[in-house]
Amino acid sequence: MNKKKNQWKAWLYLLPALVVLGIFTVWPIINTIRMGFLEGYNSAGERLGQPFSFGFANFSNVVGYREFTTCLGNTLLLTVVTVPISTMLALLIAVALNSIKPLKKLFQTIFFLPYVTNSIAIGMVFMAMFSMIGVVPGRDPDSIGIINTIIEAFGGSHIDWVNQTSSWGANFFVLVVFIVWNALPFKILVLLGGLQNVDKQYYDAAKVDGASRWRIFWRVTVPLLSPMIAYVVITGFIGGFKEYNSIVGIFGDTMGPNTQPGKWNTMVGYIIQNVSGFQGRASAAAIILFAIIFAVTLVNLYVSKKKVHY
Amino acid sequence: MSDEMKKLNENDASSEAQMTSEGEAVAAENDVIAAIARRQRVKKVFAQIGLYTFLTVMAVIVIFPFYWMLISSFKTQPEYNAYTPTLWPRQFLWQNYKGLFVDVHENGIVIEGVADQLNLGTLFLNTVLVGVVSTILSLIVTVLSAYAFARLEFKGKNVLFALMLATMMIPGELFTITNYVTVGATGLGWVSHSAAEQVTTGESFRAFLALVIPFLVSVFYIYLLRQNFMQIPNELYLAAKVDGTSDLKYLWKVMIPLSAPTLISITILKMMGAWNSYVWPNLVAGEAFKLVTVGLRGAAFKTNELINYPLQMAAVVLVTLPLLIIFIFFRKYIMRGVSRSGIKG
Numbered sequence: 001m002n003k004k005k006n007q008w009k010a011w012l013y014l015l016p017a018l019v020v021l022g023i024f025t026v027w028p029i030i031n032t033i034r035m036g037f038l039e040g041y042n043s044a045g046e047r048l049g050q051p052f053s054f055g056f057a058n059f060s061n062v063v064g065y066r067e068f069t070t071c072l073g074n075t076l077l078l079t080v081v082t083v084p085i086s087t088m089l090a091l092l093i094a095v096a097l098n099s100i101k102p103l104k105k106l107f108q109t110i111f112f113l114p115y116v117t118n119s120i121a122i123g124m125v126f127m128a129m130f131s132m133i134g135v136v137p138g139r140d141p142d143s144i145g146i147i148n149t150i151i152e153a154f155g156g157s158h159i160d161w162v163n164q165t166s167s168w169g170a171n172f173f174v175l176v177v178f179i180v181w182n183a184l185p186f187k188i189l190v191l192l193g194g195l196q197n198v199d200k201q202y203y204d205a206a207k208v209d210g211a212s213r214w215r216i217f218w219r220v221t222v223p224l225l226s227p228m229i230a231y232v233v234i235t236g237f238i239g240g241f242k243e244y245n246s247i248v249g250i251f252g253d254t255m256g257p258n259t260q261p262g263k264w265n266t267m268v269g270y271i272i273q274n275v276s277g278f279q280g281r282a283s284a285a286a287i288i289l290f291a292i293i294f295a296v297t298l299v300n301l302y303v304s305k306k307k308v309h310y
Numbered sequence: 311m312s313d314e315m316k317k318l319n320e321n322d323a324s325s326e327a328q329m330t331s332e333g334e335a336v337a338a339e340n341d342v343i344a345a346i347a348r349r350q351r352v353k354k355v356f357a358q359i360g361l362y363t364f365l366t367v368m369a370v371i372v373i374f375p376f377y378w379m380l381i382s383s384f385k386t387q388p389e390y391n392a393y394t395p396t397l398w399p400r401q402f403l404w405q406n407y408k409g410l411f412v413d414v415h416e417n418g419i420v421i422e423g424v425a426d427q428l429n430l431g432t433l434f435l436n437t438v439l440v441g442v443v444s445t446i447l448s449l450i451v452t453v454l455s456a457y458a459f460a461r462l463e464f465k466g467k468n469v470l471f472a473l474m475l476a477t478m479m480i481p482g483e484l485f486t487i488t489n490y491v492t493v494g495a496t497g498l499g500w501v502s503h504s505a506a507e508q509v510t511t512g513e514s515f516r517a518f519l520a521l522v523i524p525f526l527v528s529v530f531y532i533y534l535l536r537q538n539f540m541q542i543p544n545e546l547y548l549a550a551k552v553d554g555t556s557d558l559k560y561l562w563k564v565m566i567p568l569s570a571p572t573l574i575s576i577t578i579l580k581m582m583g584a585w586n587s588y589v590w591p592n593l594v595a596g597e598a599f600k601l602v603t604v605g606l607r608g609a610a611f612k613t614n615e616l617i618n619y620p621l622q623m624a625a626v627v628l629v630t631l632p633l634l635i636i637f638i639f640f641r642k643y644i645m646r647g648v649s650r651s652g653i654k655g
Contacts, residue, residue, distance in 0.1 A: 020451070035488070181372065275593060276490070
């Protein structure tokens, strides 16, 4: 009919979205790349007419900073450790949930709870649980906190998990526990959804063959669920590389115990720290982050293409 | 025989064994069958006990932080700070909740409470305002774009849609850097990043704009709604056209009601997003328009130089509770939206 008129109308419908996307998505992509490749760029300097030359200095500088390599190391380590743990735990919980009838809804609701909470607020609760009060070297603390109380009840002795004398390993343990706790609900939800769609006849066949539960889990459940597992692993990696809120939740803006700020800073934390003064550096770090996420996603997709059973 | 087979299949524990003995029912064999069936039943009971134990242990671990936050918020500071904390408060006190809104002064110094620095009421109001306005605007923009992509024909539609989807791969932090400059004095002038570029008149309104506008369009929500719109049969649209219904009216009367569940999911996720957002509001709005998470994390809950954990936990309870209540009422929509997005908010 009147195709011309429709064309015009379609663009009108899209106009608000395109304007906002243009300013806050397309322009940032262009500008961030520009800032990343202008050596030592900062927006205040540009306003004063300071010239910046094109080059790779931001990237080489950033990679050279110890601060940045700490952030990169923390991010990689936390991701590589938490993603497998949370995926495995979520898989076990999902399978267990799928094989019970009474109380299933109740358990499902409980396991979803961490998702609907503010991860910074609940991080403060984790901090409170692990924290000791009145920690002074050479003297017993005033209060050892609830987690240490539980540990002592089982015959262990208390540890400084997150306060000033806390060790790297103790901090790491707390962060892993919190990140896994936080990551479980989404993974359980997706995997349980996948399990409910699995055709029951596969299990019946396995049972007729006399396969053990363990064998059924590895030989039937895991292969049939592999597309969902691949999905949770990929989103888990992407989320892991963007880790920031969990650490702010536990340690606050200092990104580490009070006496050791920046100890647990992450890639995103590094970018945010540099946003206000050193946009060139921040842009270079953001481009590196994007490259890592992109590469990991490609590898994941490649591996899952080979391993995933559809 | 076929009836018998059916019955046997129902009792799957013994069906396999019984099928082999079909025809010649020897007494000894029946005993073996009974023994196998019994053993399998015992095995099944043990497996069930194992499953429930595992799930209960995990559930306790998942719930414990909520429990600890709740009971701690009713304790006194000395009780909380005992060497070995109590698992149940000696007495349930509301004083911590009161301390969030009213300070107790002594010689001009706050000895109990954080009301002077936390302003929880203002934080809630600000956050709800940002949540509601950004949700409404976002829904309008999303519906219009999804409609254009699902129903209208125009040149470059598929290319544009693919390009938009491609932007979803880029981590949001990459946008943050430029957007920080964009909303500053050199750009749109919504926010002052330093004293030198002070934006004074209507400061909180401008900060509000900086919180709402950059995140109005979510490509993912457009994608979600477009998929939903495409499921609505085209015949409906043609019929409406024959009746002389305008596009907008058709959108409003037919498509929106039919995709209500998706719209509800988007609304809830968007509200949750405002409630949980930290990085961007902390970066750009600061004091001018403080949101709840920023205020909560930034407040120093200190009494006598020590962190007042019960007071802090009371604040955390009040921040966490609204989301839990929403979850109880809209469980279905939240889970549906979440399983497809994999993102918070």
